[in-house]
Amino acid sequence: MRLYNHGYVFRDAAELSTIGSGARLQIGSAGENEGGRLGFSGKAGFEFTGPGRVVVFSGELEVAYDSLTSPEREAAVEEGRYLLFIGEPGAELTVTAPGDLG
Numbered sequence: 001m002r003l004y005n006h007g008y009v010f011r012d013a014a015e016l017s018t019i020g021s022g023a024r025l026q027i028g029s030a031g032e033n034e035g036g037r038l039g040f041s042g043k044a045g046f047e048f049t050g051p052g053r054v055v056v057f058s059g060e061l062e063v064a065y066d067s068l069t070s071p072e073r074e075a076a077v078e079e080g081r082y083l084l085f086i087g088e089p090g091a092e093l094t095v096t097a098p099g100d101l102g
Helices: none
Strands: 023-026 034-038 042-048 052-057 063-066 074-077 082-087 092-096
Touching (some): 023 034, 042 052, 063 074, 082 092
Antiparallel strands (some): 034 082, 042 074, 052 063
16 A cells, blocks of 8 residues: 655755855746755845745754745845745746845
8 A cells, every 4th residue: 555645745955956146946847846955144135036935944944934924035044054945837036145135
C-alpha cells in the first residue's frame, strides 16, 4: 500500500541555491514554490512582478518575515537563513541586497 500526499515536494536543504544580490526567482509552469538560502545579512528588498508571497525563516525555522502580514517590502535578514517565494506560475521575485537599496 502506498500513501500519496498530493501537493508537497520536499527538497534537501543542502541542495538549495544561494540567494544573493539581484537574485531573481521565478515560479515555473508547475506552480511549485521557489526558495533558497540567503547569501547576505542586513535589509533585503523584495520586488514582485505579480501576486506573490515571501517568507523568511529564522535559524529555528520559525517565520521571521511574511509579506502577507507585513506592509513593508523589505526585511532584516541573516546569511544562511531560508527564503521561500510562493506565487502563480510565471510570477517573479527579485531580492535586493543591502548595498543595492536606495
